[in-house]
Amino acid sequence: KMSGNSNAQKYYIDEIFTAAANGDVEAITKGYNMLSISPDVTDKMGWTPLMCAARNGHVNVMGFLLQQGADPKHMNKSGQTALDVASFWNQTGSVNFLNGFLKPNKSPVMEVVHYFGFSALDRQSYQRSDENEMKKAMRMENAKYVVFADLQLLVSNDAVTGKSQNVVYLTWGEIEKYLSIVDHDLIFLGVGNIDKGLLVRETHHAQLNDSPYFAVNFKKVSRDDEFSPEKYNGSFTDKDNRRLMMMLQKNESGLVAQARSVLAWHERYNFCPTCGNETIMKDFGYKRLCISESCTTHKGAHNTSFPRTDPVVIILVASKDGSKCLLGRQSRFPRGMYSCIAGFMEPGESIEDAARREVFEESGVKVGQVEYHSSQPWPFPSNIMIGLIGRAVCDDINVDKVELEDARWFDKPEVAKAILEGFGRKEGLVVPPHTAIAHHLIKTWVQRNSNSNL
Ligand SMILES: [Zn+2]
The missing domain is CATH 1.25.40.20 (Ankyrin repeat-containing domain)
Incomplete structure (x- = not known):
């Protein structure tokens, strides 16, 4: 051909x-x-x-x-x-x-895999508690280490000028000497070959010759004497951390999200929420254990001992007749940008009701039917965005000016134009970039018929 x-x-x-x-x-x-x-x-x-x-x-x-x-x-x-x-x-x-x-029952349901949600590694959670095996894996020649300093990621200088960033991976030989002189957390990420870009749901099992991946977060590291990123042709994402973290290759974004969320948890949970004593890391990053032997957290499973993931609902709301969609803007957004309504779930609340509550509180719009679309991990510090599409039962708007600067209905042609012209659009409505789940919720609604159910 x-x-x-x-x-x-x-x-x-x-x-x-x-x-x-x-x-x-x-x-x-x-x-x-x-x-x-x-x-x-x-x-x-x-x-x-x-x-x-x-x-x-x-x-x-x-x-x-x-x-x-x-x-x-x-x-x-x-x-x-x-x-x-x-x-x-x-x-x-x-x-x-x-x-x-x-028709939904005739076309195959495609799973949407977002930026930060691309799982290229087999996490092999059963290996984490086997300290001897883990220590062997750490010293393997093909072991790869993702490096953070105070939760800022080490990326390649070659990529800084280009459109995307590359993660710098260190070998055991390179990282070993720092582990004895700099305070750090070290966690296991999984096994795989990210160049193959394989997804967990594909029929893939990690092979013996695949690499074990680890992540290290150096704490209060002196960048000049102790760990100099220039030595590895890299630099930390110090300034503008969030923006640079959004410019990784998609097949690296998932393991970076995993690493940053778990490491951020260790940074903030050094004391037992039950008895106040110190805690120590166990299972190569996936548990913290209270040092007090009489602490009740030693019996049974306690959610204070495991890394947290905080659910956030994010919803695209279509108007009652389906011809418009509701978007809101916060004052910190770039000029012209509007996005889907989002908010943290509360205890004892269903996903659907959390979305209805957030939309009503922020915009005054009442939502009826709610449908699940897809989800996206968001490692700042450790949220899971649950993407939904809903339909309003009443189009009246009453904006909560504390939460939002503005919220309004946008016609489908205007939204379609904003999607097509992209995040760099200079005038009119600007929608979030494709690395954000909101972009895909908006796009899905634009591509649907206004006479479909949602
Ligand atoms: Zn305790």
Whole structure:
């Protein structure tokens, strides 16, 4: 198959678009057989072959393209999906065909994996309590150490000027000498090969030759004498930590989130919440044990002894008629940016009710049906964002000015434009970048029909 940007490739891409518009299944099959390209290849208006076929009612070509993995929710530069194009041109056949394909019980449910949620390591939790095995793993030649100083991550200097950051991994030989002279916490992350970028849900089991990953947080380290990051061609994300942590490669973001959340917990939980005595780290980072032998936390399981994860609900609310969505802004947001309503869950509260309460408290809008979308770990310090899409039962707004600077309804075309033009947009509505779950909740709503249930 051809790849690259040859004239021949351009020729076959033109052929594919022509064949899609003409309903020529044989020609389009030939085009895709000749090229290694996405079924969602676009022209200069952002149209895909599926849109061209939908525009002219060629159901047979649409069937072929969907079989090849074409995305029926793909949007062109005007924010239209193939279904929007078909409805606009009154192609009833195309509309019915796409609606049939898009019905939730017919299309496979795709799990959304967000930034910070990409688990490239097998955590092997059963290994953590086996101190001898862990100590052997620490000294293995291919063991890799992620390094923090006061919870600031060590990243490569080569990447600082580029668009993304790279984590600097140290070997046992490099890190061993610091462990005896600098106060630190050391935790086990898991085993794997992040270059392969494998996900836990794939049929992957860590292999013997995969690397064990650890993370170290140096406390009050003197950056010049004790640990000099320059020696490893790196620097700590001191200034602007949050922004730099959002610029990692996606396959490294998950293990960094895991490391930072667990290390931040050790930083803050040095005393037993039950009796006030000191606690010490156990199980290579996944437990703290009270040093007082008479403490009741030694009997049974106690949630004070394990790393915490705080649930936050975040919800995209569609208006009663589905044509608008509710977005709010806090005064600390960049100019023009609005996002989904979010807030911490409270004890004894369901996820759905927490979302309804937050929306009502902050915007005055009453929410009815609530649907789960996806979740995103957020390691500042250790939240889990639970992403939801809901429908208002009443559109009246009454903004709580303490929580929000503003909240209002936005029309679908305006929101679609903001998604397409991205975070760098200079005027009008700006939505959060794709590294944030809010972006994907908003995008999912934009791509849906306003007459679907939510
Ligand atoms: Zn205690």
